[in-house]
Amino acid sequence: MAQRQAEHTDEINTLQTQLDTTRQAIDERRSRLEERRVLVHRTRIGYRHGIPAHLLRGTQPDEIDQYAKQLRQWKG
Known part of the structure; x- marks a missing residue:
């Protein structure tokens, strides 16, 4: 009985x-997906306003758009 319990404990x-490990991999993938999502928004909005995405x-999207408008105003 003790051996079976030890086997079950090892299996658990x-x-x-x-x-x-799976949860960590999921968290890492979610983080990369979020980074890409933000980059897509910045690129799209930057293109629309004529401002490089890295700035x-x-x-x-609303935050990025507002910031792009402020930069465009500043740029003149």
Whole structure:
């Protein structure tokens, strides 16, 4: 009985490690996806306003657009 319990404990630990690894991979992919989403918004909005994407700030389209308008005003 003790041996079966030890086997189950080992199996649970293995599954927990796999779960933790999978969760970490998911978190990393979500982070990269979010970075790409922001870059797409900055590129699209920057193009529309004639401002390079790397100069824009913000993470939400409305924020980025507002910042682009401010830069465009400043640029003249």
